[in-house]
Amino acid sequence: MNPIDTQIKEYYQKQPLSEDQLQALRPPEDSPATRPWLLPFAAAATAAAVVLAIFILKPVGLTEAVVTEIAKNHSAHHPMEIRSSDYGEVAAALDRIQFPLTPPDEEFRRQYTLVGGRYCSIRNKRAAQLRVRKNSTGQMHTLYITKLTDELRALPETTRTIDGVQVRLWNDGKCLFGLASR
Amino acid sequence: MTGEGLAVNWFKKSSLPDTAQLSELLQSGFRYALSLAHHHHDAEDLVQQAWLRLQRQRNGSTPIARGPLFKTIRNLFIDSLRRKGIIEFETLEDETHLADEHASDPGVAGDLEYLLGQLKAGERELLYLHCVEGHTAQEISDLISRPRGTILSSINRAKAKLRQLAANSEPAEPPQPAAKESARP
Numbered sequence: 001m002n003p004i005d006t007q008i009k010e011y012y013q014k015q016p017l018s019e020d021q022l023q024a025l026r027p028p029e030d031s032p033a034t035r036p037w038l039l040p041f042a043a044a045a046t047a048a049a050v051v052l053a054i055f056i057l058k059p060v061g062l063t064e065a066v067v068t069e070i071a072k073n074h075s076a077h078h079p080m081e082i083r084s085s086d087y088g089e090v091a092a093a094l095d096r097i098q099f100p101l102t103p104p105d106e107e108f109r110r111q112y113t114l115v116g117g118r119y120c121s122i123r124n125k126r127a128a129q130l131r132v133r134k135n136s137t138g139q140m141h142t143l144y145i146t147k148l149t150d151e152l153r154a155l156p157e158t159t160r161t162i163d164g165v166q167v168r169l170w171n172d173g174k175c176l177f178g179l180a181s182r
Numbered sequence: 183m184t185g186e187g188l189a190v191n192w193f194k195k196s197s198l199p200d201t202a203q204l205s206e207l208l209q210s211g212f213r214y215a216l217s218l219a220h221h222h223h224d225a226e227d228l229v230q231q232a233w234l235r236l237q238r239q240r241n242g243s244t245p246i247a248r249g250p251l252f253k254t255i256r257n258l259f260i261d262s263l264r265r266k267g268i269i270e271f272e273t274l275e276d277e278t279h280l281a282d283e284h285a286s287d288p289g290v291a292g293d294l295e296y297l298l299g300q301l302k303a304g305e306r307e308l309l310y311l312h313c314v315e316g317h318t319a320q321e322i323s324d325l326i327s328r329p330r331g332t333i334l335s336s337i338n339r340a341k342a343k344l345r346q347l348a349a350n351s352e353p354a355e356p357p358q359p360a361a362k363e364s365a366r367p
Contacts, residue, residue, distance in 0.1 A: 003293055004313075005312075013213075022205055022208055025208055025233050026205070026208075080231075140223070
């Protein structure tokens, strides 16, 4: 039998951080920040794109805008303000949220375990960003909840993929839900 | 090995880390977090939060090194225990009695994950830093701000505890999952 030091070393060396997590934490390999001389060109290209968007292209649809906002939030991996598997505790900690912080339905409660939450916003309205773990796979998802406004009420139930993040949107007549995962 | 050994800075092309080096740092941070939390997803959360916090603090302009990464992970873990009202982490006793470091070390039989889950987070942390990272007692002492003698005796006690747990475990008993062992009171 190996000495205990070797056993412990071998045990921990067999525990890898998942490739998804590594990818999320690594900087993009070819990001502009790694090539400072590209920044002026990038700025000029961005300005041109904005001009094009304003004067030539039609405004981006609301669905696309909401899905993109959720996907960006999901990819940002903001730290949680409260870690708890209890919806009541999370709701108590996020006391500026003016709508019920509950799972969308019983099926969702069965399939996902709450990990924690933080404040965020969707279309400049306060929202809750809840981190949940899918019980069957262990994969982390992010659930966004915000109160339905007249604008958001018009959103259809849909599933889109933005930059590798799949976002499902739906509502229950009172709140808008967005579930994001990679 | 020093805490500042692995400097990472991807904002200056001349000091761009190679991907393997960056991955190694993150993997090390993750395994250290795992030694504290003994729960895969909690460890992922810890290393992620620590990494993002350091990036924000440094505004992406200075290197992130192993030492600060480990310290941030440790602080976040202690914060999480405090929020849960658990105080078991700070339990290393200031005692300098040293067991014989070179006593026979036959290893342990049984499910090591389960056995490690029976240890306190602070005990797993010491074993990880000593056995996996290869830190000396003095380096661990610097990292976690405890006397060197306490570190040495605690490492030996943790190993003895592991052996005792292995000896006491029933061979026929199936190992229990270690999933929720992160914060035993």
